[in-house]
Amino acid sequence: MIEIVPETPDQHAEAIEALYDRTFGPGHFAKTAERLREGNQSRPDLTRVAVSDGGVIGVCRIWPIVVGEPRVPAVFVGPVAVDPDFQGQRLGLSVTGEALEASTKAGCGAAVIIGSPIYFGELGFTLVAPDRFSFPGPQDMSRVMVRDLSGSADDLSGAIRAY
Numbered sequence: 001m002i003e004i005v006p007e008t009p010d011q012h013a014e015a016i017e018a019l020y021d022r023t024f025g026p027g028h029f030a031k032t033a034e035r036l037r038e039g040n041q042s043r044p045d046l047t048r049v050a051v052s053d054g055g056v057i058g059v060c061r062i063w064p065i066v067v068g069e070p071r072v073p074a075v076f077v078g079p080v081a082v083d084p085d086f087q088g089q090r091l092g093l094s095v096t097g098e099a100l101e102a103s104t105k106a107g108c109g110a111a112v113i114i115g116s117p118i119y120f121g122e123l124g125f126t127l128v129a130p131d132r133f134s135f136p137g138p139q140d141m142s143r144v145m146v147r148d149l150s151g152s153a154d155d156l157s158g159a160i161r162a163y
């Protein structure tokens, strides 16, 4: 049986890092998206973890960010990862959908994600104009998307920074 639960860091954090290493490889720390995560604190209460037989098999983390000036708070979604043995069941969409629902209920205004527009388009993410945001490093803007949560993603533009 697969359960989707909030992250309990003591119980899940190490297994989540191992899952990221397994699915993305060690190079993922070099990405610009990581600049929004390093020195930042993720939100375990909004993060969702898929668990099977006590093991972590899927995850979508949620991070606080600020966008533009004056700073508008928002959330940065990901990385999303599913253990290769459990891929093909749309589990990545399930954990991400539940993390977005929790973020909406918590009053977060809007979400930013970097990923496949085809995959995350299923959850209502839409691509942004290439000059709408700047990131703390080089970024392929054809993978940057936003989505409304409890507020409007239209409020977001400018520099994206860790909270």
Ligand SMILES: CC(C)(COP(=O)(O)OP(=O)(O)OC[C@H]1O[C@@H](n2cnc3c(N)ncnc32)[C@H](O)[C@@H]1OP(=O)(O)O)[C@@H](O)C(=O)NCCC(=O)NCCS
Binding pocket: 023, 024, 078, 079, 080, 081, 082, 083, 086, 087, 088, 089, 090, 091, 092, 093, 114, 115, 116, 118, 119
């Ligand atoms: C991306 C990932 C989370 C998807 O896992 P999953 O939820 O099990 O996905 P599924 O295999 O059930 O695929 C669901 C659908 O999305 C498609 N899909 C899967 N990965 C995709 C990707 N990277 N880009 C575009 N489409 C993708 C599948 O073809 C499938 O389409 P279908 O329903 O029409 O057949 C998983 O492949 C993974 O962990 N990859 C490595 C890490 C990664 O790249 N994460 C995403 C960036 S944040």
